[in-house]
Amino acid sequence: MNFLNKLISTFFYVGFLPKLPGTFGTLAGAISYYYIYDFYNPSNVAMSLITIVIIVISILTSHYAIKIFNSNDPLCVVIDEVAGIYVAMLFIPFSIVNLVIAFFLFRLFDVWKPLFVRAFERLPGGLGITMDDIGAGLMANLTIQIMIY
Secondary structure, eight states: OOOHHHHHHHTTTTGGGSOHHHHHHHHHHHHHHHHHHHHOOOOHHHHHHHHHHHHHHHHHHHHHHHHTTTSSSOTTOOOOHHHHHHHHHHOOOHHHHHHHHHHHHHHHHHHHTTTTTTHHTSSSHHHHHHHHHHHHHHHEEEEEHHHHH
16 A cells, blocks of 8 residues: 555655656646647536545555655655646646746745645645645736736
């Protein structure tokens, strides 16, 4: 069970890259998002369901990763960044340009943690690990929505 949790929480071991694991986790999430759109062209409803599933998986695996890696917020856990980039792209018209903008805005808000984003980080366990990235994804999403419309 620890093997599977490590595999998922580190997003197929991307989190073990030596430098900038959060950035590489976001990049891996953006690439997976691109391939889902390229191969399946899902509807907004389907993408919403996929995003919800990733968020739930992130909360659960992050919670158990705390015990496995003996840290309250292990740097190698990057499934939360994957969830965050999916939230950043939710209901945004798919294009490479929008995905790149979402990537940079999400990383900005994830590192900066303005407004409510830092408060989410204080939630217990896997919820706190994941929800600050969801908050950063929401801020990136709203910024892109404003830019588009």
